[in-house]
Amino acid sequence: MDILNEILKYKSMSIIGNYKNVGKTTTLNYILKECINKNIILGLTSIGVDGEGVDVVTKTDKPRIYVNRNTIIATANSLALNSDITKEILELTNITTPLGNIVIFRSLSDGYIELAGPSINTQIKYICERLNHFGADLSIVDGALSRKTLGSPSITDSTIFCSGAVINKDINKAIEKIIYEANILNLDKLNDDKFYEIYENIKEYKISLVNKDYSYKCLNINTTLNSSKEIIDSVDENTKYIVVNGIVTNNFINNFIKSGSNYKNITILVSDSTKIFLDKEIFDKFIKLKGSIKVVNKVNLIGLSINPTSIEGYSFDDKYFIDSIQSKTNIKVFNVMNV
The missing domain is CATH 3.40.50 (Rossmann fold)
Known part of the structure; x- marks a missing residue:
């Protein structure tokens, strides 16, 4: 075999x-x-x-x-x-x-x-x-x-x-x-060499926002649970990636969907796919609405x-x-x- x-x-x-x-x-x-x-x-x-x-x-x-x-x-x-x-x-x-x-x-x-x-x-x-x-x-x-x-x-x-x-x-x-x-x-690994050049500087933080020019901001958040409002409020038109060093849940993604259209040009990056805990309906809805989820390290x-x-x-x-x-x-x- x-x-x-x-x-x-x-x-x-x-x-x-x-x-x-x-x-x-x-x-x-x-x-x-x-x-x-x-x-x-x-x-x-x-x-x-x-x-x-x-x-x-x-x-x-x-x-x-x-x-x-x-x-x-x-x-x-x-x-x-x-x-x-x-x-x-x-x-x-x-x-x-x-x-x-x-x-x-x-x-x-x-x-x-x-x-x-x-x-x-x-x-x-x-x-x-x-x-x-x-x-x-x-x-x-x-x-x-x-x-x-x-x-x-x-x-x-x-x-x-x-x-x-x-x-x-x-x-x-x-x-x-x-x-x-x-x-x-x-899930596919992100294909972006410029991102990986800065990843070592942010990978220890629970949430980091990376802009289109690859400048970044690390948020003072201890857990991704119940923090989606704070994350959403930190996102603007220059945000390219939301880097999550923790789990991604239904509540996390649902709050992004409810927040409007900002997320449609943003990729949520998870350290690896074993940290994703999403029901199929939530994931499919997010992708259908032009959301994007990729991983930093592929299983x-x-x-x-x-x-x-x-x-x-x-x-x-x-x-x-x-x-x-x-x-x-x-x-x-x-x-x-x-x-």
């Missing part, structure tokens, strides 16, 4: 999803199995707890994580002690979790594990670097529900997005939602892993579901249960 060749181009990868039971762990287990066949050494960690036999939210059975000998694992020390595999301890970190500090070890035998990694993105990046340091060809971070910020290019080199039938019983609505969320994650979305079966007991025709999604995106779409 060519998605595996794409995965192996990178040193780190995150697996993220937009709902419970969309197949993140199944996708991870597929990659683990295929990499063993190719003698690839994997590093493994997560945000949150994963690998448990029963989903703690839905109380349904879920796939366990099975690792082979030589996998390098970062997890909470209580879970490391409870796993039945033989281990070589490589590092005891000072990163804490509710289940104990993170320990990095090499598996010396095959077996099942549970993962509980850091909850802070900078810590995840550090763990990935340590996994590679200890010999992992590829470090994989298994994401928690709705933590799509894990796909940020500041954390991992590449991302697989998991979704599926569980998000809507209507196949057409499910397809529409999956395509929209994938396209948001895959490297290398695949869409699609699960056509829902835990609620219904399933979609696999081929139609996959083909319909693939026809509307240039991102590789696949079902790991049918490759």
Whole structure:
């Protein structure tokens, strides 16, 4: 399967999803199995707890994580002690979790594990670097529900997005939602060399306004939430970019739409697309009204892993579901249960 060749181009990868039971762990287990066949050494960690036999939210059975000998694992020390595999301890970190500090070890035998990694993105990046340091060809971070910020290019080199039938019983609505969320994650990077020359000076500020002559003003705002009026009041006819170092929400964009036409010649620039939390209706309306949203750092979305079966007991025709999604995106779409 060519998605595996794409995965192996990178040193780190995150697996993220937009709902419970969309197949993140199944996708991870597929990659683990295929990499063993190719003698690839994997590093493994997560945000949150994963690998448990029963989903703690839905109380349904879920796939366990099975690792082979030589996998390098970062997890909470209580879970490391409870796993039945033989281990070589490589590092005891000072990163804490509710289940104990993170320990990095090499598996010396095959077996099942549970993962509980850091909850802070900078810590995840550090763990990935340590996994590679200890010999992992590829470090994989298994994401928690709705933590799509894990796909940020500041954390991992590449991302697989998991979704599926569980998000809507209507196949057409499910397809529409999956395509929209994938396209948001895959938003284009701004193509403007002059902007990037000044970006280093403003990237630490929550909100900056860049004018057409590339002069700029950094606003004294601590969060983008509930600050849209102050931002809108600071915009004038010379504003070229509104640079947002934080999340972009429905309320933020709705207030721009209500404010009039100033935004129509302005591009809202987000640090990366994992910070965009917009309903499809709001995003589409903003774009239709000549609004523009681009990113400073593009998420490297290398695949869409699609699960056509829902835990609620219904399933979609696999081929139609996959083909319909693939026809509307240039991102590789696949079902790991049918490759």
